[in-house]
Amino acid sequence: MSQGIQPGPNRATHFLFDHKVFTLEGARFILSATTEEPVMRFRLGKNDAEVALDKLCAEFNIDPKSFDGQLLDMAARGLKYVRQIKPGDSIPNELLDGTASWRVDEKHYQIARARLTVQLVTWMTGGETVITSLEHLEQVVGDPTTKARVHEAFRMIADRLALSGDVEQEVEKRVDLLAQELAYIEGLRERMHLLAMIRQGLETAHRIYKAERTMREEIVRMQTLCLPPLADLEARFAQVDAQTGEILVMLRKFEQNIAYIREMRDDLHQCLMPWEELLEDWQALQGAEMPPLDKGPALEALLKKTYHFLARRFSQASQWKLANRRPPK
Incomplete structure (x- = not known):
């Protein structure tokens, strides 16, 4: 994560956002099926909508250096290791200590x-x-x-x-x-x-x-x-x-x-x-x-x-x- 304001212990390991946009129904981060770029998908009425993560901060006035901005950057990188991330999920281990976030038998x-x-x-x-x-x-x-x-x-x-x-x-x-x-x-x-x-x-x-x-x-x-x-x-x-x-x-x-x-x-x-x-x-x-x-x-x-x-x-x-x-x- 970037230097400056550092998240507390919980935010060091989990996607705990402040902004209300992350409480939208069905909010989750995935790779777009059309562009393969990181997006946030959510329910909008009867349909699904999505916003590219690189535009989310500007659309909802989120400071990229804030806790939420840093977590968005982490979510974009985390999609290399998991298929989707929901607000509240744990940050993939690969980004924290290099171990795997998935299990083997x-x-x-x-x-x-x-x-x-x-x-x-x-x-x-x-x-x-x-x-x-x-x-x-x-x-x-x-x-x-x-x-x-x-x-x-x-x-x-x-x-x-x-x-x-x-x-x-x-x-x-x-x-x-x-x-x-x-x-x-x-x-x-x-x-x-x-x-x-x-x-x-x-x-x-x-x-x-x-x-x-x-x-x-x-x-x-x-x-x-x-x-x-x-x-x-x-x-x-x-x-x-x-x-x-x-x-x-x-x-x-x-x-x-x-x-x-x-x-x-x-x-x-x-x-x-x-x-x-x-x-x-x-x-x-x-x-x-x-x-x-x-x-x-x-x-x-x-x-x-x-x-x-x-x-x-x-x-x-x-x-x-x-x-x-x-x-x-």
Whole structure:
């Protein structure tokens, strides 16, 4: 937040506004569906209205340096991490202390810890390996000799890092903290894999409507539009895996790598967020057991929504290039 008047403890963590405009029915901050710019949306009679956040201060005579003005700036930045913000909501953690404002499951931590365990064990043999197969991970981690090798790796790494005190405990602590951060990458990786449902749904729809030229051509267009952003996502995950693939470097440049993982966590989260609503619609249509898609109004409405989403966000005129983030120094 800007210098000058500083908010009290509550306003340091929550969107607590003074101006009455923020008490309007349905007031919330979102990214505009048309411009993708931060706006405040609210009910106006029977309709929804929205005002761009960069115009809100002028429209309602709000001093940008006031508490409300500072919180508006925070809300605009917060929409990078959450889909909507309502007055009274907590400020996303990413803006406060760098941690994530969303949760992952215990299984994601276990996967991250298992991958680091494999890196520790294979590092000792000079053939450090990054394993992505969950089945292979379970086999290696479940091997009775793995635990002994991990403790040996702790001692060897502590010696390389010239640590003092309880060196094994310090190395184990760093590995655990890395696993906690990488758990978010695993949670996002799982989310990315769910996008295959959309791709598979389009393949099925193509077969269903193969005799209808217009529908078939629109589906082919959707399949084409899907390819660059999904390939870009896969490349971003590959970049994270490559950058976090050397356990000794990860532990030696510990703080820098924690910062890097968080940076990529936020980057991947922002790439995946726009897909969430569409993915939920495909999941609702197909259900958990992935029953066959049926030709009909429900599928056609979803295809129309999918087409609009892809055409608006991922037209072929857009350039999809992997963000070249420099590795930690």
